[in-house]
Amino acid sequence: NENLEWTDEIWETFYWISVNYRMTHTDLARLLKTSPQTAYRRRMVIDKFVVVHYPIFVGGWRSYEFLFLSFETDYPAFFIDVLKRNSGVSYVVKTGRTIALFVNTTIPGILEDAMDRYEETGIIRRMRRMRMYHRVDPLLEDYKNGLIPERYFWMFKIGSRKRKRI
Incomplete structure (x- = not known):
């Protein structure tokens, strides 16, 4: 804000x-x-x-691939509605006439085929795409470098609870 x-x-x-x-x-x-x-x-x-918001990745984030797509369209609301149903965290950024999609998906091939069909039918124009293979998480890097203490890093406690004795 x-x-x-x-x-x-x-x-x-x-x-x-x-x-x-x-x-x-x-x-x-x-x-x-x-x-x-x-x-x-x-x-x-x-x-x-x-x-x-807490990102939810069904099956763990390692099962997702990150795609970057850039194109022009007259229907940006359509892509926003579609990505609302995605189980991974995705972003839509509109700058002028260009839309940039950052999509985490478990089905990159199907998504790319759908985008090709949208381009063939004229729904989108001038599409560029990139598949990202290496992820960099700044918080994870800070944790690995010792800048974040382990006791603060884990949001949910790991391990078993001590049982009450009766």
Whole structure:
């Protein structure tokens, strides 16, 4: 949102919330080197302006391929409606007459065939495509380099719970 003032403190808070949205305010304050009340207030400011969603990849993200498609069309709403039903995270970016699609899919061949048919029928024009094979996740890289402590990296606890004794 353009109404949010992105100060260095807000960016740092947003970074740690991106690492683990379920992090407690006490842990967030410890990482930000501030009080829990300040961490809470910063988080509430961010929550007013930012939409948080958890990407869901059926079968795990490794089973998806990332495609980039760029084309011109008079029907951008059609592609937005189609991608709403996709099980992976996808983005539609419209710049002038050009549409850029970033699609995570388990069926790249079928998607590419459909796009070819749309081009043949004139629904889209001047299509360019690229299949991405190597993914770079900045949070994963920070974790591997030791910048994110392991206890904050995992959103859901791993391992078994201790059972209550009766």
